[in-house]
């Protein structure tokens with residue numbers, strides 16, 4: 001029994017430390033901002049940061065304090081304002097959400113209560129409660145905050161003069177720092193992936209036709225939409241080892257007159273600059289192209305004589321792929337349920353988004369926490385979305 005208790009205590013300590021690590025990054029991202037900037041609506045496509053912060057705390061209160069700890073909410077019906085489905089992004093700036101000192105106090109109060117509850121619960125990995133089995137609910141909370149950090153970075157691109165903590169880059173966009181301009185990492189900061197140069201003409205990986213296992217294994221943390229793990233039959237295909245570069249996209253734009261990616265502007269001298277965080281930097285040809293919609297990625301792939309991979313091709317080829325963690329990669333797949341799907345822990349996480357409206361993205365971008373980037377992780381978004389850090393990796397059918 002003594003050993004079991006020690007194991008429980010050390011895993012609780014690890015959970016507490018990881019919750020704290022996620023929160024440190026959230027607070028670090030907003031550290032350079034004042035309350036007015038947190039409340040400002042920069043784009044109808046993105047929530048004001050104050051909404052994201054309140055939503056992060058409210059999600060924690062809902063699951064760790066109310067559901068697991070069986071306590072009453074701190075602010076009555078407040079949770080309704082932070083329901084992502086009830087409140088579309090364009091409306092969030094007008095909601096009577098918590099702001100300024102009240103918002104900061106709410107984040108801290110919820111965390112204090114969540115840690116009290118953590119102290120009380122039994123975090124046995126084999127718990128009969130599916131929310132506590134393998135620490136599911138805590139893993140969900142940590143991943144949720146980390147995923148919102150990326151959404152916050154989508155908005156931070158629009159904040160003039162913003163400097164990404166922990167980097168010395170002029171843009172603060174780790175995906176667009178010039179070669180040689182490596183981010184300086186200080187100990188307390190989140191580590192962004194190193195700047196990578198990609199070949200203009202990627203190496204091609206040949207993947208034989210076969211049955212492949214896809215999806216998350218039964219145990220360990222994953223979202224409901226990644227399960228059940230199952231076999232898929234794939235015809236032979238080829239896929240680029242690295243994501244498409246800005247150079248390749250520039251060639252496509254020049255030949256077809258296609259629109260540039262979001263936030264690119266002509267510099268007046270025949271070149272393109274990326275405008276982000278109020279600064280202008282020449283587009284680096286060796287970096288993966290970012291901020292293109294699914295429609296743009298699809299058109300680019302066809303121009304190149306190729307196509308987008310399906311999400312299962314992507315997953316089967318994952319062990320051979322380089323450059324994952326630089327850009328989300330659009331796939332040709334609709335976001336649909338795997339055979340035998342069961343919603344957990346709530347329908348609104350995945351099930352209400354299934355259908356032909358959303359396309360699956362695989363991989364991870366420079367702004368994604370590595371904890372989120374499992375090979376089976378499925379991101380999804382509308383095909384017209386451009387403000388996410390999404391690019392493309394090209395594939396094509398192969399002869400057997």
Ligand SMILES: [Fe+2]
Nearest residue numbers: 055084144148
């Ligand atoms: Fe959320």
